[in-house]
Amino acid sequence: MGRILIKGGLLIDGKGGAPIVTGAVLIEGPRIVGIGKAEAFQGCKDAKVLDCGDQTLLPGLIDCHNHLSLDPRLDNYLHRMTxxxxxxxxxxxxxxxxxxRSGVTTSRCMGDRGFLDVECRKAVEEGRIEGPRLIVATRGIRAFHGHGFVGYPFGGTDQIRDAVRENILAGADLIKIFITGTLRGPKGIFSYFSKEEIRTAVDEAHRAGxxxxxxxxxxxxxxxxxETGIxxxxxxxxLTDREIDLFVKSGRWLVMTPSIFFTDARIRNLPPNLVDGHLQQREEVARSMEAVVRAGIPFAxxxxxxxxxxxxxxxxxxxxxATPGQALMAATSQAAKVCRLEGSIGTLEEGKFADIIGVEGNPLEEVGALKRIGTVISRGTIKHPTSP
Ligand SMILES: [Zn+2]
Incomplete structure (x- = not known):
């Protein structure tokens, strides 16, 4: 396996420390075998050099909540799931x-139809199609009267137990269940599933690990x-103050997905009856998200x-x-923990997968630098820029 020395202007390893000036990463095949200042690798004559110039090198990003076949660029996109x-x-x-291409080297897929995510995961792993490493929930489990355009309806503990088992059989890495809607309704926020139904999903999934x-x-x-251990x-x-308090005490993770309420281009493509609600409740949601960050709930x-x-x-x-460092960790090291892959991705360290991106600028000073992707390396293969 050939070795490549990737050199950048700065290097952020994702563990929360200060960046390394003129940092470099040595990779061999799909793995990182060395990391440090570029000078330290001068003796390493057999390695090819990928010089990323002034770019800041950092761990490949992890999208902790994705759906492969949902596309908010499409008009009325939720209904396009049919x-x-x-x-x-x-x-x-x-x-x-x-x-x-945007620097996401791992995607946690939170529900798609027809087990297509399982096939996509396989095709990516076998190198048949281009894409991030996938962690898949397969079918989202929703209630008959509940929310979940990417899900399938189930009801009662027997059906839910079967749904979890079928998802596991098909190759699910995790189980996803839709407990509430997305907007607060006129009667408040209610749970579409009973506590027993939720507990059944949790017990069945946990028993299988x-x-x-x-x-x-x-x-x-x-x-x-x-309470049931999700x-x-x-x-x-x-989240109310009381719920935030319970959340902190539980030590559980929150995956934040702001664009649903904050990106106008996305809201415009919702079904017309949902557009006003998202715009009207935006400020309230912002206050809740600020409270989450202040309270110290671990988030990705x-x-x-x-x-x-x-x-x-x-x-x-x-x-x-959030500080830029916290926000970056929410898409790297913290996200890797949510995916239960912190041993192999999420930071730049020896032995981990060579999922590395280069961006123009320092995202710890200006987080917008992450939008200026110069290099994408996934499991040791250079995906961007592609060679001519
Ligand atoms: Zn979703």
Whole structure:
């Protein structure tokens, strides 16, 4: 296996320390074998050199909440999830390329149709299509009367147990359950599932060693999620002080997905009956997100399918009061923990996968630098810029 020495202007290893000036990473095949100042590798004559100039090198980004076949660029995009599975699969092939090109080397997929995410994961691993490493939830589990355009309806503990087992059989890495909607309704936030149904999903998944994540914005459903042992809460848009307190005590993770409420181009493409609600509740959601950051709930971040937009989601975290370093870790080292892959990705360290990006500027000073991607390396292969 050939070795490549990747040189940059700065190097951020993702562990929270100060960047290394004129940093370099030595890789061999898919793994990192050395890291430090470029001078330290002068004796390393057999390695090819990839000189990234002034770029800042950092760990490949992890999108902690994605859907491969959901595409908010499409008009009325939620309803486009009923397109035929072959159309959705082709769409997934396109969105994976966009994600990878934007520096996302790992995607945690939180529900797609027809187990297409399992096939995409396999195709990426076998090098048949371009895309980030995928961690897949397969079918989202939703209630018959509940929210979840990327999910399938189930009801009662027997059906839910079967749904979890079928997802595991198909190759799920985690289980996703939709407990609430996305907007607070006129009657408040209610849980679409009973506590027993939620507990059944958790017990069944945990017994097989899989974590459970839930689409949950707050309310009784959040308390039940924490009480029944759900591992990761997704969204959490409307957390009250009391819920934030319970959350902190539980030690669970929150995956924040701001663009649903804060990116106008996305809101415009919602079904017309949902547009006003998202705009009207935006300020309230911002207050809740700020409170999450202040309270110290451990968080990671995801695009919820805003493909190519992870850098903007990270920017929103800074708007909510996170430091640029915290916001960056939400898409690298912290995100790797949510994915349970902290032993192999999320920081630049010897032995880990060579998932490395280069950006123009220093994201610890100006987090917007993450939008200026110069280099993408995934498991030791240079994906961008592509050779002529
Ligand atoms: Zn989602």
């Amino acid at each position: 397109d035929p599975i072959p159309a959705l699969t082709l769409r997934a092939c396109e969105t994976m390329k966009i994600d990878l 899989l974590p459970v994540a839930t689409h949950c914005i707050g309310g009784t459903g959040l308390e039940w999620a924490l 591992d990761v809460i997704e969204h959490g848009y409307y 971040v995801g695009t919820d399918a805003m493909h190519g937009g992870l850098a903007q989601e990270i920017q929103y975290l800074v708007d909510f009061g």
